[in-house]
Amino acid sequence: MNLFQLRAFDAVSREGSFTRAAKRLSISQPAVTGHVKALEERYDLILFRRTARSAELTPQGEALAALTRPLFGLVEQAEDLLLANRALVTGRIEVAADSPHVVMPLLARLRARHPGITVGLSLGNAAETYEALLAERASIGVVTEAARRDELHMEELAVSHVCAVLPRDHALATGAPIDLAALDRQSMVLREPTSVTRRTFDRACRARGIEPAVLMELDSREAVIEAAAAGIGIGIVSSLECGEDGRIRAVPITGADLSNRHAIVCLARRRSLRLIRAVLDLAVEGQPIGERP
Known part of the structure; x- marks a missing residue:
């Protein structure tokens, strides 16, 4: 052989x-x-x-x-x-994530601590991130609402909250939090039903009997923000994804559990490898990423 x-x-x-x-x-x-x-x-x-x-x-x-x-x-x-006695000077690590907003601060800290390490980053949905990990195309995954699996080691990384995105001249864009009930029958532009943020929002609406009028289903958070800025409807995004945009206002929603937890994940049998361990250590130290769990 x-x-x-x-x-x-x-x-x-x-x-x-x-x-x-x-x-x-x-x-x-x-x-x-x-x-x-x-x-x-x-x-x-x-x-x-x-x-x-x-x-x-x-x-x-x-x-x-x-x-x-x-x-x-x-x-x-x-x-x-x-190589255990050598400094971690060079190397390459493949990372998969379902959102750039959670993983980028972590990669910035990795770059600052270990500037010789090269990172390959692939972005997709949660299912694609898991698939990359299990097929060992990626050594580290950053996943929203991660499911526990025996073959994976997982550490919670951050918590985000669902926000409404509105044009700045919208009646609800006062800056004060919006109760979920205020979105009943409102015209809305949402992510596709498989989106984690969308699923969290839909679950909260069903629990309270709220029925938004969904005008559009869009396949990216950027498209949701653009549609909201154009006045087509109220958008729904994660608090970690809003960014700075003078055309819109991101407003917290209250009245239900509208939080999502983000985790860093690797194969359990590979967690002791130096480069993977270095990333895991950085994930739980230093400046918080978003809101800590």
């Missing part, structure tokens, strides 16, 4: 791309392709379904990846042990 071929396969399975796997291994993309092709030909298997942009594991590939991920995870731990 050729370990170079297995390692190339493992990198492609984690990255979902031959190009990104080559960067991960610091070798050429043709070399990665050659190793994987040789492995497939030697054992008469098809391990990936190749498309123009990605490489998806076949069922046989999934079965092999379930073995190679812990195998090369142990190699990574051995290397980490051997």
Whole structure:
């Protein structure tokens, strides 16, 4: 069995791309392709379904990846042990997050403490963040309303609250908190139903029998803010996502539990690795990120 071929396969399975796997291994993309092709030909298997942009594991590939991920995870731990006495000067860590507003202050502290560390950041929804962690394409995840899982180590990072976003000339934009009941029958522009902020808002409305008039469902917080600024309807966003915009006012909503908890997550078996541990330590020290839990 050729370990170079297995390692190339493992990198492609984690990255979902031959190009990104080559960067991960610091070798050429043709070399990665050659190793994987040789492995497939030697054992008469098809391990990936190749498309123009990605490489998806076949069922046989999934079965092999379930073995190679812990195998090369142990190699990574051995290397980490051997480097334990060296300063954390260089390295690269992949981070996945479902919101830039929670993760960016953490990455700024990482940059200040360890300027030689390179960060790869991928942004998506919570499901995509979990998938990146479990496939080991990311070492650290920052997730809203994180679900507890046995294979994951999790630490609470921050708490945010749902806010209403209104044009500055709106009757409710006085600066005083808005009771949730005041939004009954109001014209509103909201995120898609799978959004965590949207789910929190919908749950609170159902609990109190409040029925907003949803005019638009939008796929980004930026679109919600733009629609609210244009006067189309009242928007709903997280208190950590409002930013500075002279056209709008973000107003807290009271009268229900409208809070969301944000957590930093990694695979439990990898939490002791130096670089992952360094990020976890930074997450719970120094200046708070948003509102502390």
